[in-house]
Amino acid sequence: MAVNVPGLLSVLVFYLAILGTGLWASKKAKKEERKCKGNQSEVTMVGGRNLSIWVSILTTTATWVGGGYLLGTAEVIYLPDRGLSWAIAPIGYSLNLIVAGLFFIKPVHKKNYVTVMDPFQEKYGDVLTSILFIPSVLADVFWVACILAALGGTMSVILDIASHWAVILSAVVAILYTLLGGLYSVAYTDVVQLFLVFLGLWLCVPFILESPASLSIVFTAVHEVYQVPWLGSLQLRDVGIWLDDLLLLTMSGVCYQAFYQRILATGSVAKAQITCFVSAAACFVLAIPPVLIGAVAASTDWNQTSFGLPAPYEQGKAGMILPIALQHLCPLFVSIAGIGAIAAAVMSSIDSALLSASSLFARNVYKNIIRRKASEREIVLVLKVCILVFGLLGASLAMSTGSVYVLWFMSADIMYSVVLAQLLAVFFLPRHTNSYGSAVGFATALLLRGLAGEPLLGLPALIGFPGCRLHDGVLVQAFPFRTAIVLLTLAAILLASRLAAVLFFRGLLPEQWDVFKLRQKDSTTLKEVPLKEAAEGSSLNPSSE
Known part of the structure; x- marks a missing residue:
């Protein structure tokens, strides 16, 4: 197979443009650091x-609309066994930003936290x-x-190059501009990347819809x-799985430091909330092109295309259907624009994840x-070393696995x-929890999630939640078991916290066993002590940074 030289050159130009934007933004970051002497790490984070x-x-939109999305x-x-009724990501991602804007912004903004770990x-x-x-x-790192891995697979389809070269090149560029400018470089390159995503994908849509090898998607939607x-279609027995997946996508996003980087970078709660609500709408709009492209791919006679038979699904290439459709159903210049859009989406998420993990x-x-x-200066240096280490680790994982979905x-x-x-x-319940409850909750979550199993990772289910069934000899959890684990973990945190308070403050356990220093030296009542937020351990004062 010959390398797609025009496509490769266009991708190199794109990467140079992104790197140039990152360099420009790094200068802005340095100016800000000079204004905020003694607080350079916050400027970077x-x-x-x-x-x-x-x-x-x-x-924010660019971070959520990544290559995996x-x-x-x-x-x-x-996918023949899925379809639009299982396209949960656009709904879940949009709901995630709405829920975050309504409930999770004020608790971190009012105390000027820097990371999501600060309140912990x-x-x-x-x-x-x-x-x-x-x-x-x-x-x-898995993100x-x-x-x-998604970008490597995409470029290998359209540019006819080995996927590991695409992984290495993308990782180097993302690491470099994130090292130079921190959040400023990440944010301003995201602006350019989102523009390319929007332009590139929507440019492809008319050509995809007019492909002579494809039938009308209106007809194939129901025939x-x-x-x-x-x-x-969504069968009644699968409703629990559908709800579990939706709740996972809706709520898992509020746990990522990448989200808090953006809302804490705004000057007020109102601006952060506007960011969330507008980004939620933008995420939904940007899901329309991949939905249309997927529908056209399902309506295509692949024997009439340069791809030929068997169809992508039959070859196990459904995960790469977006770049395959761009390459075989569009003119060359359009497919190049499409790969640029995908590369832009991928880069906008890589830099965010790198800065997120390194900041923590x-x-x-x-x-x-x-x-x-x-x-x-030392903290910023450590931050940059972490960006390099986590970037190399992520790239190594991407080249050592064949499954993008498993990593996601x-x-x-x-x-x-x-x-x-x-x-x-x-x-939301700080006055009813303590270190003992948190430790028990952590152990509970790990134990239950491990026992519930995961076929994708080859882990057999050792416990069955209500409605579980056998499929090809494998126990399938049809119940929204991940959500059940979240609720059981929360209950464990609260119950263990209360039990620990009772045991230590009533003297039922000796003080030397109190490894988390729950007991106070002052004369507080049993009821009051668990309610004090500063009742244990070392305290972090974000206002004294």
Whole structure:
């Protein structure tokens, strides 16, 4: 197969443009750092809290509309056993931003937090924060690997190059401009990337719809021709799975540091809420092109195209249906625009995940645990080293796995099943939880999620939730079991917190067993002590940064 030289050159030009934008933004970041002497790390992590609202909207949208979002939406529409009725991502992502804007902005904005781990460190101290930090960073690394793998597969389809070269090139560019300018480079490159995503995808739509090898998607929506109607169907027995997936997409996003980077970079709660609501609408609009492309792919006689038979689904290439459709159903210049759009979407998510994971380590582990007296310059240096390390780790994972979906699944599932209950407790029920409850909740979530199994990872289910059934010898959880795990974990946090308070404050357990220092030296009542937010561990004062 010959390399697609025009396409390769256009991608190189795109990467140079993005790198140039990142370099320009890094100069703006340095100016801001000079204004905020003694607080350079906050400029790198949250842009000095003065990001304009339009940049905030565009960077938030670009982060959510990543390569997995676009490729996954087209794949679901195209799959014969799924279809539009299972296209949950556009709904879930939009609802996620709406829910976040309504409920999760005020708790972090009013205390001027920098990362999502700050309230955990303030409430539970250093030991538990260092443990809760692990799933959040793992989720970000898996996210980086997922979107790099998606881009590698896409470029290998359209440009006829080895996927690992696309992974390496994309990782190097993203790491470089994120290193140079932090959030400023990430935000302003996102503006350019989102413009390319919008322009590139919508440019492809008319050509895709007019493909001579495809029937009208209006007709194939309800009539079976080359495969079952692309509208799909939702069986009653699958409603629990559908709801679980929807809730996962709706709520897992509020656990990511990438979200809080953007809302904390705005100057007020109102601006942050506007950012969320406008971005929610934009995410839904940008899902329309992949939906249409997936529908056309399901309506195509592939024997009339350069792809030939068997069809992509029969070759196990449904996950790459978006780039396959662009290459075989569009003129060359249109397919090049499409690959630019996908590359832009991927880059806009990689940089966010890299900065997210690095910020968590540099601030909540290095600054607040390892080196409390570290200078701002030292913290920024550690942040940049982390960007490099996490970027290389994500690229390595992307090149060592053949499944993009498994990486995406691991990232979202970790945040939903393990982290969400902790976040809900510390944000909305801080007066009813303590370190013991958080530790028990963490162990409960890990245990239940492991016992529930996961066929994609080859983990057999050892416990069955209501409605579980056997399919090809594998136990399938038809119940919304991840949501059940979240609720059970939250209950465990609250019950264990109360039990610990009773045991220690009534003297039922000796004081030397109180490893989290729950007991206070002052004369407080049993009822009052668990309600004090500063009742334990070391405290983080975000106002004294």
